[in-house]
Amino acid sequence: MSTTPNPQAADSPKTGAGGNAAAQRSCKVSASPHGEPPSPAGKRPAPPCTLVIFGAGGDLTKRLLMPALYNLAVDGLLDAGMQIVGVNHGERETREWIEDLHQSLQKFAADKASTFHAGHLDDRAWDWVAQRLDYLAGDFETPDTFARLKQKLAQAPGGNVIFYLAVGSRFFKPIVEHLGETGLLKEDNGFRRVVIEKPFGADLASARDLNAHILSYAKESQVYRIDHFLGKDTVQSILAVRFANALFEPVWRREYIDSVQITAAETIGVEGRGKFYEQTGAFRDMVPNHLFQLLGMVAMEPPNSFDAEAVRDKKAEIFDAILPLTPNDVVFGQYEKGPAGVGYRDEPDVAADSTTETYAAARVFVENWRWAGVPFYLRTGKRLAARRTEISVQLKPVPFRLFRDTPVDALTPNVLTLRIDPAHGTSFDFNVKTPGPVMQIGPVQSSFNYGDFFGQSANVGYETLLYDCMLGDETLFQRADSIEATWCAVDGVLHPQTGGAAAVHGYAAGSEGPEGANALLARDGRAWRPLTRDAVEKK
Numbered sequence: 001m002s003t004t005p006n007p008q009a010a011d012s013p014k015t016g017a018g019g020n021a022a023a024q025r026s027c028k029v030s031a032s033p034h035g036e037p038p039s040p041a042g043k044r045p046a047p048p049c050t051l052v053i054f055g056a057g058g059d060l061t062k063r064l065l066m067p068a069l070y071n072l073a074v075d076g077l078l079d080a081g082m083q084i085v086g087v088n089h090g091e092r093e094t095r096e097w098i099e100d101l102h103q104s105l106q107k108f109a110a111d112k113a114s115t116f117h118a119g120h121l122d123d124r125a126w127d128w129v130a131q132r133l134d135y136l137a138g139d140f141e142t143p144d145t146f147a148r149l150k151q152k153l154a155q156a157p158g159g160n161v162i163f164y165l166a167v168g169s170r171f172f173k174p175i176v177e178h179l180g181e182t183g184l185l186k187e188d189n190g191f192r193r194v195v196i197e198k199p200f201g202a203d204l205a206s207a208r209d210l211n212a213h214i215l216s217y218a219k220e221s222q223v224y225r226i227d228h229f230l231g232k233d234t235v236q237s238i239l240a241v242r243f244a245n246a247l248f249e250p251v252w253r254r255e256y257i258d259s260v261q262i263t264a265a266e267t268i269g270v271e272g273r274g275k276f277y278e279q280t281g282a283f284r285d286m287v288p289n290h291l292f293q294l295l296g297m298v299a300m301e302p303p304n305s306f307d308a309e310a311v312r313d314k315k316a317e318i319f320d321a322i323l324p325l326t327p328n329d330v331v332f333g334q335y336e337k338g339p340a341g342v343g344y345r346d347e348p349d350v351a352a353d354s355t356t357e358t359y360a361a362a363r364v365f366v367e368n369w370r371w372a373g374v375p376f377y378l379r380t381g382k383r384l385a386a387r388r389t390e391i392s393v394q395l396k397p398v399p400f401r402l403f404r405d406t407p408v409d410a411l412t413p414n415v416l417t418l419r420i421d422p423a424h425g426t427s428f429d430f431n432v433k434t435p436g437p438v439m440q441i442g443p444v445q446s447s448f449n450y451g452d453f454f455g456q457s458a459n460v461g462y463e464t465l466l467y468d469c470m471l472g473d474e475t476l477f478q479r480a481d482s483i484e485a486t487w488c489a490v491d492g493v494l495h496p497q498t499g500g501a502a503a504v505h506g507y508a509a510g511s512e513g514p515e516g517a518n519a520l521l522a523r524d525g526r527a528w529r530p531l532t533r534d535a536v537e538k539k
């Protein structure tokens, strides 16, 4: 990570505010070899804009948004005219907010376990950001807040404003409504964009309702529904691995692929988020959003270009093709006291008889020509044996068992693993002849680690998403139709009152998850890849 602020950051050249950013990006990606070469970093500063953060005092702002803005400033990717207005309930002075953020950033920078482990803060870069911060105290549901915000935004650079809703989901509707009623979403002079965090709805009906409400105040092109998994380089790289290499795509289909496992295992518990988690549970928190996004990247057809709509159309086709889940396809679990700590029911703000799941596994089928019959096994959970987010693509056995009747009768299957977190890279399991005079075959693994090739980059996962939003590039954001398609696919397992929810099995904190999850694969003659199979760093 570079800790020296780019001297150009303070006076970096402005790009045209009204320029077609999506076109700029797609030109950059598909530029002809005779076209203008991209800059060495391949990126230019975003257009000038004001970023309004609702939830300025919240965890997301401190932990991820401010570190990401700091990293963007260090890389010279923010315009000198950028302003950041934080809106929050509490009365306080701008300087107090700045001091609070500064302390948080320093704490995270020094904390090796934090995503923002910069080591130390660079004073010049921080000062650059701090000079652009402004605080507005106000209730998210009171018109007066928005009237005062409007006054503040009268001087917004280039008229461009991004409203970032880093707030609890109950505030999404009122904030968008007030922005609309106050005229703050009108794009008369510059762009107006709204970034919405997850959870985007809690089921199909609520997601539809939320979409309809938002779209009665803003156009779809103004709405940026965020899924932070798509901000990860390792997730974006799935398309690069698939479509920039001749090796993989020919076998990327049902004729050669046996099954796909998508895992997002965490060692942390609910970390003080008991209230949120009690209502949400592991399935809604992770499956129709983060895990389905990974599934979409693995399963989508090649788009004709990296234009936002081309990519999002192909992903939408996959979500539409997911066979609706039934209770038979899912297994839920809840952690109990174990080697890694207390049980979920003993966590703060959790009911002593809670049946909320902290683990979810699902078997998903994508009903299209390429994937018919190939199971995608998804699992996620808290307080598991290891932190591991990855996708393992297991190939079918070779067609002819050349080595039958020899000691190498049973071959280990080829598995390509795309490692998202905390290891970043890929590995491939294949077979070779072991040394010696006898024909023996042994499984080996070849690995690629990002850090070995590219060094460590400063990235908390929100840099690309914020930067793309400033540019107007929606490729990595969710369209209304895709959000609804993902909820539609899982709606059948969300409602216990209609017999839709699965039973919740216990599992020991620090284990591989509930037994029932093993049974889900065992009935198909398969098994999960162990979470603790090799030395993957624990979070």
Ligand code: BG6
Pocket (backbone or CB within 6 Å): 266, 285, 389, 421
């Ligand atoms: C969030 C969930 O969206 O993603 C959390 O609400 C989860 O419960 C987190 O811990 C996982 O993200 P990451 O990037 O840490 O793997």
